[in-house]
Amino acid sequence: MSNLIHLSNLNRFFDETKKINVLKKLSYSFKKGKIYSLIGPSGSGKSTLLNILSLIDRPNSGSVFFENKQINFEDQIKNDIFRSKKIGIIYQQDNLLPDFTALENIYLASLAAGKSKNLSINKAKFLLKKVGLSSRSGHYPYQLSGGEKQRVSIARAVINDPQIILADEPTGSLDNDNAKIVFEILKKQLNSNRLIIFATHNRFFADKADCLLEIVNGNIKTINGWV
Numbered sequence: 001m002s003n004l005i006h007l008s009n010l011n012r013f014f015d016e017t018k019k020i021n022v023l024k025k026l027s028y029s030f031k032k033g034k035i036y037s038l039i040g041p042s043g044s045g046k047s048t049l050l051n052i053l054s055l056i057d058r059p060n061s062g063s064v065f066f067e068n069k070q071i072n073f074e075d076q077i078k079n080d081i082f083r084s085k086k087i088g089i090i091y092q093q094d095n096l097l098p099d100f101t102a103l104e105n106i107y108l109a110s111l112a113a114g115k116s117k118n119l120s121i122n123k124a125k126f127l128l129k130k131v132g133l134s135s136r137s138g139h140y141p142y143q144l145s146g147g148e149k150q151r152v153s154i155a156r157a158v159i160n161d162p163q164i165i166l167a168d169e170p171t172g173s174l175d176n177d178n179a180k181i182v183f184e185i186l187k188k189q190l191n192s193n194r195l196i197i198f199a200t201h202n203r204f205f206a207d208k209a210d211c212l213l214e215i216v217n218g219n220i221k222t223i224n225g226w227v
Helices: 046-053 076-086 102-112 117-130 146-158 176-187
Strands: 003-013 021-031 035-039 061-066 087-090 164-168 195-199 211-216 219-225
Touching (some): 003 046, 021 046, 021 195, 021 219, 035 046, 046 164, 046 195, 076 087, 087 146, 102 146, 117 146, 146 164, 146 176, 176 195
Parallel strands (some): 035 211, 164 195
Antiparallel strands (some): 003 061, 211 219
């Protein structure tokens, strides 16, 4: 099974003296068709790593490769286009647009990737059905529960058929029952050409991944699973 992402000697620090060095010569390869969980205490670098993988942040040194092609972090326009088409992102806080309905929040992501409005709306309706929210399509975020908002976020993240789904504490703000529903929906988004990486403090969900990783002293340690 081929590598979808390869990280080589990533370093990320947050002050000029390099005293806050979150990632230290981190190297790792992520394979398509697998779910990876990231654990580690707050401040260990989970969110920092996801932000680099999503091309929102950049390392101070080191390289990121997608399908053996190195990312040029200087080319922000190209990276924005790549992100919109290839990467789906799910946050702990849903980040839904408050003035738009559930349906609109989903299909706007498709419009941003250059798809037609009719195609975008039809696919958004299909995805809402898949996450069990067809009856809530016209509701605004404030009218949805936390679990429902995260289900909308998952639908939004996959509308452009991304190869990579990155989720930062996707169940962190939910009660246990809703967390289980959201996690099962997230798992169902995996296919043979897609990679899912999620960060979590919840060991119960972390253990359900194909590979459990821990960030320790700025690097990745495999706890269990397929490498």
